Amino acid sequence: MTSKNAEVTDAATTGDRAATGLVPAPRSLTWGPPGAEPFRLGEATVIDAAPGTEDVARLLRASVGAATGLPLAPGTEGPRVELALDTALAPEAYRLAVDAEAVRITGGSAAGLFWGAQTFRQLLGPDAFRRAPLTKGRTWEVPAVAVEDEPRFSWRGLMLDVSRHFLPKEDVLRYLDLLAAHKLNVFHFHLTDDQGWRVEIKRYPRLTEAGSWRSRTKYGHRASELWDETPYGGYYTQDDIREIVAYAAERHIRVVPEIDIPGHSQAAITAYPELGNTDVIDTTTLSVWDTWGVSPNVLAPTDNTVRFFEGVFEELLDLFPAETAPFIHVGGDECVKDQWKASPAAQARIAELGLKDEDELQSWFIRHFDTWLTERGRRMIGWDEILEGGLAEGAAVSSWRGYAGGIAAAEAGHDVVMCPEQQVYLDHRQDGGPDEPMPIGYVRTLEDVYRFEPVPPGLSEEAARHVLGTQGNVWTEVMQNRARVDYQVFPRLAALAEVAWTPLPAPAERDFAGFEARMTDHYARLDALGVDYRRPGGPLPWQRRPGIVGRPIEGAPPVV
16 A cells, blocks of 8 residues: 555646546556657557456457447557556556557556556547447547556445345446446445345255345335335346356456345345244244344354354355455444343353353354354455454454444454445435435535545554555445436545545545546546436436435534
């Protein structure tokens, strides 16, 4: 990780306007001399792919080739796009140099080369993000420029909740393309919750037979009186998951699957009632939850429950190979302890293990899976509640309730992903006006996200090295379809992508006006990609949801 005060050449401030909209901004951009000829892409343009770069060449043909209608055949002579590797560069670093003869992209690894290819695509203009050429015979130009670039953080991500509202496989693949276009390299896949279990587990078929469907769904915030009475559900087959993981790997995106335990488990308990606290409630009467909030129905801390979820994770590890998914997320958040307090079996387990209280019981549960995953070559990560009752050794933390959990974990030598609710929960509303659809949470504008700083002031230098990076979190209670997800995520994800990639100055010193100017070009890219983003002037008529109750929180969010 580099200093957040490193110098950045802002492509919005100078040069040919065809390239002013690079998002995220590169570390260094130098324009060719006045009058320098651009590189012209045409029928004769070839891709000269050095050993180790073949996959990036294939993806360039699939994306840029489709958008331009050009063959981009293999070759070494004439106008060309040269792809090469240089291990002297950092793995995700790249160089890009353009003159009249060639576009030369060099990466520290295939990942760095791929990020350089994304910059090349942006330099071609927004129509390079379409799936077919708008006109035949068009001249495509790339201005003479030299870029040297590498990311600030190794973890640059988005968490997508597909439990509250399910996104079909094709929509997930589309989101992976959108992450790649923004140089984001982590996809946190929230697969299970009270409202639905979304991944096929062959040894436990009722997880999807019964746990992936609910009879109806609350429409709006849980305070709303409206219901959608249509049965709702869906899940990914194991082959769907394999396809998603392979698609992500091609784009140098790591996938972090999340199975949320021991709370947020009502869907699993509905499918297998013995997993719940049967000495407190009749778990056979439960159904997949149809409303929002935090369910009191949590897993029983029994050997049977532990063995059951070991079986779940065994299949999960096969679906998410270590090279693509080194981290496994176990949730650990919002586990209501009331049933454990009332359960003779849970109290007996506390006494048997010599634990102090229910918080330590949850810590025991989480520690077990930390050890289990470590023995199988994976790293466990969980929400910052896993700090309660003692931090599991070797665990990493997703700090969501604020900075505090992340600070405590980092100072204790644990790796942290900073994703505080008050700053980067993208389900929170984007404006305080009356037209925001189903408004949730604090107002978090594009500028607010751009001024978010993942490394809090006062963190020691040693602890700061444990901040892996940041991610935006998208909880989908009030996002019934892809268009609603798009509206909440974009354009703010573009701002977060720059925060994660570019070593920006301190928040108050950041050039938001320059970023906003570059976004003018970036909006055209989002249009080409078919993204239903929130326009700068507010929601379009069909993006509004008048009369649907939300949960807006007034005032500035606390820094905690």
